[in-house]
Amino acid sequence: MSSFLHITNGDITTGILKNLNIKGEIITWREMLCEGKTTADVGSEDFWKTRFDFFSNVYQVTKKTFIDFTLKEYRNLCKQNQDEIILWFDYDLFCQINMLAVVSWLKKYRKGSKITIVHAGASGNHIGHLSKEELANLYLNRTQLxxxxxxxADYIWQLYCSDSPLRLETVHKFNPSSPFIYLSDAINAHLKRFPSIENGLNKIENNIIQAAHKADLKSENELVSKLLKEQQVYGFGDIQYKNKIKELRNLFSSLNPVKLSEDGIQLLNNQINYYRELRSDFSYLGGAKKYSYLYMNANDKLLKLTS
Structure with a gap:
């Protein structure tokens, strides 16, 4: 009989699969490779050192937490060698980037394995929102890669980890037969995370100040809840949005209730540019420095800045 390994996008999905009594081992991929610097050699010592440095510096994650939460599960993955590997990843940027990394790892370390993908949830419909019947049907109709x-997938991952995002602008659009049906939208969302030429904020940062201005929000938590509902293409969690709001703190005169500062109002109307205030040589999107490129809204293109 065939043996199965399920690789999931998080603990919620892992819990759902256990309740479904689907046969096979389950590994939870506990990473968020859509944030911070990445290197292409998934699973290498350099890869994990780079990732720990990011989590430690940005989210104050301790080495013990990183080992217990992420590395132990990865080491468990390394011990698995089943006949079929099934990937359970959502449509959003968070999941799609993680999925690319997993496929890249499988290409190198599980050469020749049967790999299938569950198209679990169209835009706006996460795995965790589906019924048992819907999930069972998706599983039965999974697609073999x-x-x-x-x-x-490995090539897109290599490009994501390169020091230039420019090739990603075109290459992800020209594979209509790809089974990765959500990847194009996710990469588009990724490219819009580079600072806008109009005001120096990227798409997510502009979304934050727009949401703060439009609604009568009584607290930071209300702002985060609104962002979680409205910005599902990114798949971010509350911890990520709170970190973003912290980075933009000068654009708020108050977070309880939520009110923009004078700079926040001017940025909202593209009257000033905040590129210089936010610029950092230590801010990465994949392998590229975030502030080495500008997103040109008029033609949806990236512009490389010369140093």
Missing amino acids: SQDDIEY
């Missing part, structure tokens, strides 16, 4: 599919 061809070698070309695996090579393609």
